[in-house]
Amino acid sequence: MQSKNKNQIGITALYCRLSRDDGTESESNSIGNQKKLLSQKAKEMGLTDTKYYVDDGYTGTNFNRPGFQQLIDDIEIGLVSAVMVKDLSRLGRDYVSVGNYTDSYFPEHNVRFIAVNDAIDSDEGESEIAPFKNILNEMYARDISKKIRSSHRLRGSMAEPLSQPPYGYMKSPENKKMDN
Template sequence: MLKNAAVYLRVSTEEQSKHWGVQAQLSSCKKYCRENKLAIAAVYTDIISGATSNRPGFQQMLIDAKQKSFSMIVVAKLDRLARDLYLQIGTIEDLRGHGVGVVSVAEPLGAGDEASNTLIRNIFGSFGQYEKDKIKGRLRGGALAKAREGKYAGGRPPYGYTTSPKKTLIPDVAKVDVIRKVFSLNARKYSLSEIADELNAHGWVTTTGKPWRKQAVDRILKDKLFYRGHYAYGDIEAKGQHEAILR
């Protein structure tokens, strides 16, 4: 009788165009299941970073595993399960506690004892952690390089700015008056709550369309340097390439 197995596939958004895409992983896992007489009971797919466990497919797979829907999970590589080493180890141990094993097609374990196999698996997992840290370093390096040039490092623009077609930050004319009002009231010693009340009285709302609260006002005040045309990232401060809202 064939054993039931689940196949887990994962790519991050930056990996989608590379050779280790979803279809390549699926083909590899299907081949393994055929050769090892495993019946595929379910296929779970996520297109998200492996550094977090907050993945829909991953979470559903864990739920189904605890309900004994299959006895084995097949992945193309262990870093598909999780790039974070501790998350990977914890997940494998948790699944083992429910009688579900994990098999990596690209990183097969030998016929050694359990302690040896665990050591080998953790070594493979360390490579995934190393890759995660390298990616994180490249992203931070890119942000630092932009900061040195006074360019915005990315992410949601601060309130009061929007992104131009050329991917540069420009003042959002509908919000410029809000920014100036916040700093004007702050200079007149209004409290954060009082400033929020004034903004709400004008009918102004936050980026998410919600009424102003003191926490949102505080975030704007903390970005004073940016609104004056400068940019700071970590310990780096430079004249920004964006137009100042405050003079």
């Protein structure tokens, strides 16, 4: 996970991702907090030419995300010299793919990788803990998925609706869990 040249010229990509929004019409609070953290850290590190790449409402279990794909396109044309994320889980929750990007793709493209809260900076050498964090991030995604499916099965077996009532129906005033 080591980049080849510490004195690169190019933008620092500040990548933010959140799986689900927090119910706001505009940018989610978590994305806003990630942006603040990353811009502050970039400034502290002297990385002033920055650009945000954002995927708000996209899962980390695959990399078919518009903001991430734009980031890859910009790396391919040589615009990006560093990628900064809040932590490894923001890059993704697929152990193999995250490892491929951090250990192969970024170094091959001379891109520095920084995960702020995980204290990972490819310019400081290999991170021995990164592979374990990636495995835990993937396991978390699998675990939460199982819990959600289990919860839906339980609610369904208790005849509770699993979604909003269809058009033309409304929730029962006496029992909010049933439709009219």
